[in-house]
Amino acid sequence: MPNFWKFFLLLLMSAVIIAVWVMEPPQNQLGEVSRLFYFHIPAAWVTVLAYFVAMRQSVLYLRRKELLYDLKASSAAELGTLFCILATITGSIFAKTTWGSFWNWDPRQTSILILLLIYGAYLALRSAVREPERKAALSSVYCIFAFPAAVFLVFATPRVYQSLHPADSIIDASGKIQMPAPILVTFLASLVCFTLIFIWMHRLQIVIGGDMERERKL
Amino acid sequence: MERKPSSLVYKGWCIFSKDLKSELRNRYAINALLMFAVTTLVAVNFAVGQFGLGEKLLAALFWIVVFFSALSGLAQTFIKEEETKTASTLKLVTSPNSIYLGKLTFNIALLLTLEVVIVPLFFLLSNVGGANLLLFFTVLILASLGLAAATTLIAAIVSKAAVKGALFAALSFPILLPLLVTAIRGTELSFRGEVFMSGFSELKILLSYLVVMITVSLMLFDFVWSE
Secondary structure: OOHHHHHHHHHHHHHHHHHHHHOOOOOHHHHHHHHHHHHHHHHHHHHHHHHHHHHHHHHHHHHHOOHHHHHHHHHHHHHHHHHHHHHHHHHHHHHHHHHOOOOOOOHHHHHHHHHHHHHHHHHHHHHOOOOHHHHHHHHHHHHHHHHHHHHHHHHHHHHHOOOOOOOOOOEOOOOOEOOOHHHHHHHHHHHHHHHHHHHHHHHHHHHHHHHHHHHHHO | OOOOOOHHHHHHHHHHHHHHHHHHHHOOOHHHHHHHHHHHHHHHHHHHOOOOOOHHHHHHHHHHHHHHHHHHHOOHHHHHHHHOOOHHHHHHHOOHHHHHHHHHHHHHHHHHHHHHHHHHHHHHHHOOOOOOHHHHHHHHHHHHHHHHHHHHHHHHHHHOOOOHHHHHHHHHHHHHHHHHHHHHHHHHHHHOOOOHHHHHHHHHHHHHHHHHHHHHHHHHHHHHHOO
């Protein structure tokens, strides 16, 4: 990643962190804990983004059979796991103060848990196969196969469990953004920061993974 | 000889009858599967039998028993091919899609055999009165087909990896969860004796899950099988 982006990220992330603590909490009736909003949603966004990156690279691997794509897919999945854990924990803290318990099988909680389980299963599968090509092919297939299941879950769970999760916290029913400008700007800046951090970490992992691969071959 | 349009289905049928014959000879999967199912069912009923459980809990328990019994046996059909080193011969004989169809049919047959035993036993042990049996069996059959469709591909993946048993459950659960949630809901409705149409949206989800899983499996199976 060019140095420009690193400094940009440093400045922007610092600005976001300061803004989050200095400004009013985004939702006054929820109190101080609603400041988590600036970190919870970007973490959840990166979790989903990482899954899409992993799936896209898995498709590319199956098409072209080059291990670089597998490296890209697996490192995206590892980062996705990290951000998924962060999103789950921040979400749980949020749930405790607003709904009264850390875990209550809300559809959103269920879907993030399933994403966590898919990531976990993917990584468990990778550690259970030794040959790199076979490992790459099997885990790519699993990553793609898990996607339709996740889509079904989005349709199936809300029928069984009622959601308390605010659906209109960012965009309301009429499709308009309902947030005061300072909050919106901070939120979007945080989203950009999280995405950049993900891209940076992903590139670092690919460099490290590539080096390890070359060492293994020597 | 002209190629019949149904040759894929025909070859799949051949794979199925081969598996069925070898299963009937040595009962590789079915005995363990049945004993596992009966043991789980008895254990669950022994633990909670003295409490009057509601329909919701009964439906959940029923599907937990089916889920774990299925996971204990459905991977065998591929693991057996790897253990006896017959997978490469099979690879030479026919196309991956017909192998998938054959193995899927075999797993469906195995699962339905299992249910022939556990369903009457379940009704006997847990006093479900006034259930809508038509809805119950429709949910049961659609969900079993979906269960077999999703797990057959995972079984093929698992047969190529180490620590097969634990991995099979870990890989299957996230994929099967939408199916289980829907099946439990549909079964609960049938235990409460609701009319058939009340479970219609559950049946729609189960049917589309089945179609999607078979389609995606057919697209991906080749990559697993050729490994």
